[in-house]
Amino acid sequence: MIEFTKRRACTAIAAVGLIAAGPVGAQxxxxxxGLLLPFxxxxxxxxxxxxxxxxxxxEEVNTSGGIGGREISFVQGDTEGxxxxxxxxxxxxxNVDNVMALxxxxxxxxSGSKNLIIDNGVPMVTPTAGTTELDRACRDVCFRxxxxxxxxxxxxxxAATDAQYLAEGASTWENPVLMVAQSxxxxxxxxxxxxxxxxxxxxxxxxxxxxxGKPSYRAEVQEALGANPDGIVLVAxxxxxxxxxxxxxxxxxDGDWFVTQDQTNADYIDLASAELVExxxxxxxxxxxxxxxxxxxxEERYQDYAGEEVKIFGTNTYDAMNVVAxxxxxxxxxxxxxxxxxxxxxxRAVSDPGEDKTQVTSYTEGKQAxxxxxxxxYRGLVGPIxxxxxxxxxxxxGIRQVQGGAWSTVAVIPAAALD
Amino acid sequence: MIFxxxxxxxxxxxxxxxxxxxxxxLAYGVTRFINFAFGEFLTLGAFFCLLLAQAGLGLAxxxxxxxxxxxxxxxxxxxxxYDPLMSRGLLPLLVTSVGVAFVVQNLIRIFAGSNPVRFPLxxxxxxxxxxxxxxxxxxxxxxxxxxxxxxxHLLLRFTMLGKKMRAVADDPMLAxxxxxxxxxxxxxxxxxxxxxxxLGGILLAITQITVAPQMGWHFLLxxxxxxxxxxxxxxxxxxxxGLLIGLAMELGATYVAANYSYAFAFIMLIxxxxxxxxxxxxxxx
Numbered sequence: 169m170i171e172f173t174k175r176r177a178c179t180a181i182a183a184v185g186l187i188a189a190g191p192v193g194a195q196x197x198x199x200x201x202g203l204l205l206p207f208x209x210x211x212x213x214x215x216x217x218x219x220x221x222x223x224x225x226x227e228e229v230n231t232s233g234g235i236g237g238r239e240i241s242f243v244q245g246d247t248e249g250x251x252x253x254x255x256x257x258x259x260x261x262x263n264v265d266n267v268m269a270l271x272x273x274x275x276x277x278x279s280g281s282k283n284l285i286i287d288n289g290v291p292m293v294t295p296t297a298g299t300t301e302l303d304r305a306c307r308d309v310c311f312r313x314x315x316x317x318x319x320x321x322x323x324x325x326x327a328a329t330d331a332q333y334l335a336e337g338a339s340t341w342e343n344p345v346l347m348v349a350q351s352x353x354x355x356x357x358x359x360x361x362x363x364x365x366x367x368x369x370x371x372x373x374x375x376x377x378x379x380x381g382k383p384s385y386r387a388e389v390q391e392a393l394g395a396n397p398d399g400i401v402l403v404a405x406x407x408x409x410x411x412x413x414x415x416x417x418x419x420x421x422d423g424d425w426f427v428t429q430d431q432t433n434a435d436y437i438d439l440a441s442a443e444l445v446e447x448x449x450x451x452x453x454x455x456x457x458x459x460x461x462x463x464x465x466x467e468e469r470y471q472d473y474a475g476e477e478v479k480i481f482g483t484n485t486y487d488a489m490n491v492v493a494x495x496x497x498x499x500x501x502x503x504x505x506x507x508x509x510x511x512x513x514x515x516r517a518v519s520d521p522g523e524d525k526t527q528v529t530s531y532t533e534g535k536q537a538x539x540x541x542x543x544x545x546y547r548g549l550v551g552p553i554x555x556x557x558x559x560x561x562x563x564x565x566g567i568r569q570v571q572g573g574a575w576s577t578v579a580v581i582p583a584a585a586l587d
Numbered sequence: 588m589i590f591x592x593x594x595x596x597x598x599x600x601x602x603x604x605x606x607x608x609x610x611x612x613l614a615y616g617v618t619r620f621i622n623f624a625f626g627e628f629l630t631l632g633a634f635f636c637l638l639l640a641q642a643g644l645g646l647a648x649x650x651x652x653x654x655x656x657x658x659x660x661x662x663x664x665x666x667x668x669y670d671p672l673m674s675r676g677l678l679p680l681l682v683t684s685v686g687v688a689f690v691v692q693n694l695i696r697i698f699a700g701s702n703p704v705r706f707p708l709x710x711x712x713x714x715x716x717x718x719x720x721x722x723x724x725x726x727x728x729x730x731x732x733x734x735x736x737x738x739x740h741l742l743l744r745f746t747m748l749g750k751k752m753r754a755v756a757d758d759p760m761l762a763x764x765x766x767x768x769x770x771x772x773x774x775x776x777x778x779x780x781x782x783x784x785x786l787g788g789i790l791l792a793i794t795q796i797t798v799a800p801q802m803g804w805h806f807l808l809x810x811x812x813x814x815x816x817x818x819x820x821x822x823x824x825x826x827x828x829g830l831l832i833g834l835a836m837e838l839g840a841t842y843v844a845a846n847y848s849y850a851f852a853f854i855m856l857i858x859x860x861x862x863x864x865x866x867x868x869x870x871x872x
Contacts, residue, residue, distance in 0.1 A: 208693075210801060212701035350846070379846045381805060383603075383795040386596045387840035387848065390589065407703040407797050414796045418713045418722035439703060439797060443710050479702075 198241035199234075199496055199506065201226075202261035204254070204272030204281065205296070210381060211249030211405070214274055214296055217479040219244075222271055224473045225489035228531050236500040240493065243267055247277040251352075255280035262288045269492050269511055271485070275299035275317075275353035285309060291512040293492055295484030298429070299356040304558050309512045311559035313487040313550055314429075320451055321360030322586045323565035324401055324426050327449065329368040333567050333579040334449070341424065343373045345397035347388065347412060349380040349404035357403040357428065373397060380408050389415045399424035406431050406480075410440040417444055425449065432568055432575060433480055442573035453483075453550040454566035454580055462529055463549050487548035494518040494534040494546055501538055519546045519553050588718055593841045594834065599725035601833020602732030603794055607787030607806070608813035608825035609739050614780035616756040616820040617773060620677050623684040624664065625784055625810070626803030627691035632657045632785025633706065633792035633802065634699055640707045654785040661781020662774050670773075688804060695800040703799040706792040728790050735786055736826050739779075743822060748775055756820070809836070812852045816859050818869030827867055831855060 203222060207215035219242075226240040234240070243265045245257030254277025261267045262284055270292040273281050278297050282305055285292050291309045294302075298317040302310060327333035328341040344365060348358045358375065365372050374395040378388045389412060392400060400416070402409050402425060409431050425448035427436075432450030454460075466486055470478050495514040499506045502514070518534065525545040528534040537544045546553055551563035562583040568575045611625045635653035640646050668687050672679045713720040743749035754762040755772045763769055784803075791806055792798045813832045817824025832852045839851025859867060 208696075208701075210799070212696065213703075216701050377846065379848075382848065383791060383806065384596075384600065385845075387593070387837060387845040390592070390841060391845060407799065410703075410705070411796050414710070417710065418724070419720050420713060420715065435702070439705050441705060441710050 198239045200241055200243050200265055200267040201492060202243050202245050202258075202265065202267035202270045202272070202290075204245040204247060204258055204261060204270045204277075204292070205274060206249035206276065207244055207246040209248040209250070210407075211274065211276060213479075214249070214481065215244075215246070217481050218271065218295060218485045220474045221470065221478075221482050221485040222489045224470065225486065225493060225531060229493045232532065232535065235493070235496045235506070236504065240496070245270075245272070247273055247281075249274065249276045251277050251280035253277070255284070257281075258284045262290050268496070268506060268508060269293065271295065271488050271492065273297060275301070275356055276351060278302060278305075279352065282306075289508050289512070291492075291495075291508060291515055293488040293515065295488040296481050297353075299352060300360065301352075301356065302558075303560060306559070307557055309559075311488075311491070311512075311515055311555055313484045313491065313548060313553060313561060314481070315453055315550075315563045315565075316560050317356040318360040319562065319583075319586055320428060320565065321357045322364040323567075323581050324428070324451055325361055325364030325368055325370075326581055326586060327451075327565075327567045327579065328399060328401070328424075328426055329365065329370050333581055335569050335571075335578045338424075339398075341370065341399040343395065343397050344370065344399045344401060345392045345395050346372050346375045346401045347392055347403070348375070348377050349408050350377050351380050351405070354380070354403045354405070361401055361403070378404075378408075378412075380405060382408075383411075385412045385415050386419070388412070389419050389421070392416070393419060393421055397423055399426060401426045402431075403428050406436050406439055409436070410444075413440055413444055413448075427451070429453065430480055434477060434575070435479055437570060437573065437575070442570070445570045446573070448570050449578075450568045450570070450575060452566045452568055452575075452577075453563040454577070459547070459549060459551065466549055483549040487546075487550055487553055490531050490534070490548070491515055491519055491546055491553065493531045494528075494538075494544065497531075497535055497538060498544075516555065518544050519555060521545050521552065521554050589841065592719055593837050595719070595721055595725065597834035597837035598830065599722075599728045599833070600794065600837055601830035602729050603787060603790040603829075604809055604813045604833050605826045605829025606732050606735050606783060606790060607810045608817065608829040609736060609822050610780045610783030610787060611810055612814045612817070612820055612822055612825040613739070613752075613783065614776055615814070616822070617752060617776040618669070618673075619820075620669075620680045621684070621811075621819075622669075622780075623681065623807070624687040624691060625684075625780075626805075626807035627688050627695075628657050628661060628781045628784030629788030629791055629803030629806060630695060630798070630800060631660060631691065631803075632788030633798040634695055635785070636789050636792070637704065637706060637798055646707065650786070650789045653789065654782045657785035657788075658778040658782035661777040661784070664781075665773065665777040692800050692804060699800065701800065703797040706796060706798050708793055708796075724793050728793055731786065731790060735783060739783065739822055739826075742779070748772075752776055809849065809852050812856045816856050816866055818863075818866030821866070821868040824866055824868030 205215040230239040245261040247254035247257050258281035275297045286306045293311045295313050298314050300318050331340050362372050427450045432452040498514040526537045526542045527547050528544045534544050564583050565581045566577045567579040569578045636649045639649035711723040713722045751767050751772045813828035817828030835851045835855040836848040840848035
């Protein structure tokens, strides 16, 4: 009898303990952020480039006490860079892992996860999807810290047809050829570039779409060179771009090249070789003078953190994660709770411009300002991060050229010049 | 002029395919199963070569050392994964080889990362002959491919090992009765097969400029096409099949549609198989 009572007492104490621990446990549950990106397959490098930057910001948040005591944790959703796997990964992140927000997806798999994101109202901030499919996809929960390909394409055409945006003494292009890889992320550029060249008074002599991932592109290059181009706009993954450019070099081509943001970085020079890419033009998003100083500080910080240079989409990821983390903090400070439904509103609250707002450039700065009762306007590495009604950012574009084995900015096209 | 230019390109691509196909079909001839992890021998060859070149070895020596190293890996893979399953039928072997392929791919990804890396061949201007551009890289590829195929021919025809390999391929029981150690022949076959695969991978890396963990897996499809076209199990058939597939891909891409170059490889394969179901040299290997 005594034994029975003791046992019951122990059970009761344990039960009370568990009940008491319940709410605390819930409070300590991590804030899950889904990384909806390719981690395997041909585009695994995208996930590899994004993840460490996202983790760096999460560590900044977590070491400063988290958000309301809750740490940010990540759940990987491997899209494999294809639509089907992207849909499955989004389904799991949204409905099984119950992530609070998504970082991603890429242009490669956006079409498959679009409806899941919208129907479940999960805020997504993608640092990688420039696809024009996202231009008017959803008003409430879709955001991106990379400019639309529509703007990028227009910037390329503007620069190639207006000598003020090219290197000193360079001539504008009279007979451009457009080579585009047939993947969702690349084809998105095709129509904007072709239309924009026409808008600026120069017809594209030939458009060549090619299959990505082939070992060589000699036939495609022969077709392109058949139009006697004075410049080729090349829209493809870095690996394919290096092959196309090498094949063109081996076929005797020595005209101009214009590449997109994926190649406008030091990695691409290493991949394609400095000799091959000397003199080519590239596109990149640029920030103000203030933003350029921030970029340098970020590069140093990331080098210390990861022991490597910032890679493609690194700066976009920095902005995306800061926006997500600050929105979570703002949401928590509003009413003590963080929900998917309110998080999207707070993404706008921490990033929209305003005269009464304090401009911040990092999570730590933003946290201090929010805790001081101020409203904040996050200013990013890739621009001011002012989302339009559809979650797009408008950024000025830098026109860069490889000079002496490194990228140099030769001109900046203001966003207003692309209207 | 474009036709001749395309033939040059097609022969070089065909050389890469032919070398790889010879490696694959050699192992098939002796073991009678298709090794789906063969593409990974190509990938390993390219990565080992890259690693050794980065360590300061000349590219030619790095290529040779990489090929030998991958040959050893081939023997290890066979002993660890395939040999224990040899008596269980073809299906377990086939599925295991797919599994081995994924394991190797991901091991490469762990050590080398997923980002493509440039193969360290210097950029070379093409040789121009009367308006025809002949890339020097392609001359290297053709040269290595011809030497490799000649070496395989000499091995099979004029060495004791080659004769033993052919004997085991024809009838393993009879070969054993004749005093040939199947074990040693199997080891030698896997070594040579993987080594040639590695050379194919190095030539592929020269062709496509960059190396990446999935490069061999992606290329395996056209290698299979060449093996089937030539007659599975026939090294000479694989050589001819590889060259024909390379030519078909480049000619089709130039004169019909560049996007469907892989399709032309298989159109040619289907046409040949309709006329000769065992391939060009099937049964005569």
